[in-house]
Amino acid sequence: MKEGKGKRLFINEVATRDGFQMESRFIPTDDKIALVDRLGTLGYAKIEVTSFTSAKAIPALRDGEEVMQRIVRQPGVVYTALVPNLRGAERALESRIGEFNVVMSVSETHNLSNLRMTREQSFAQLAEVIALARQAGVPVNVSLSCVFGCPMEGEVPLAGVLEWIDRFAALQVQGVTLCDTTGMAFPTQVQALCEAVMARHPGLQWTAHFHNTRGMGLANVLAAVEAGIERLDMSLGGIGGCPYAPGATGNVATEDVVHMLQCMGYDTGMDLNGLIDAASELEALVQHDLPSQVPRAGHRLTRHAPPADFNDIAARAHARRAKELNP
Helix, strand or coil: CCCCCCCECEEEECHHHHHHHHCCCCCCHHHHHHHHHHHCCCCCCEEEEEECCCCCCCHHHCCHHHHHHHCCCCCCCEEEEECCCHHHHHHHHHCCCCEEEEEEECCHHHHHHHHCCCHHHHHHHHHHHHHHHHHHCCCEEEEEECCCCECCCECCCHHHHHHHHHHHHCCCCCEEEEECCCCCCCHHHHHHHHHHHHHHCCCCEEEEECECCCCCHHHHHHHHHHHCCCEEEEEHHHCCCCCCCCCCCCECEHHHHHHHHHHCCCECCCCHHHHHHHHHHHHHHHCCCCCCCHHHHCCCCCCCCCCCCHHHHHHHHHHHHHHHHCC
16 A cells, blocks of 8 residues: 655535435525535636536535526635536536536446436436536536446446446546446455546546445545546545435545545645534534444544543552562
């Protein structure tokens, strides 16, 4: 395992879209805006603010326009959102979006189940969105779901993943996110796939997106980083998930990943204490415990007071040692 030695990594936050869309409780608009504004000061490269999907499809994000229009935009932070179709793209442009994030699955079964379209139908629709974005001068990132496996089809062949990447690259998108949508990835697979796609399209901006469904999220992050990935999606508190992975936990938790990477010497640009405080605020918003670990345990070098009777324990131990030395 390599040490970071100051290598710069870029952290993308997805809690306010990927996370909030899975919450049963509607998060009030003002609270969403306040959280995005706070996150914008913590060192993120990108924040996925919301989704421009129809309110009927994702009622939790029905206030997408208002949130995107009212947030305070920090210099150097890209404020992106999920853009599913032309109507969503038009709404996003009116809301001064900084990047389109378009999504489809490399698995036919998952794409039909999740988006109600075949992959070819999705691609045709997204090609129109990408064309509009290029006309408006807005960059596009493509998030490809299930590249590491599909919960309904099983293994997804690498050749198929590469074919879809080729087709989007031909449309001149800026970047591609490799999504472990249901937490099926494992570290050696991650490293091999990341190396393969980066070698094939070195000019694309690559991002890795992992869920912690089977407890391998942090290990997969490290595998991606060691393969050369510099951009990482993660979710504050570890909220989020996928409805097609029953019992699954959410995304890898931002504060846990940042803590690990900083311990290893990577430069994430992130304010870890600020993340921990923000996670506490998020827990109050969603009104349930978060799966992340660092807010509960603290930093690795967090110090705790010894037992109340520590001085007596130490004195007795020294006395016993003295008798052993001088019987």
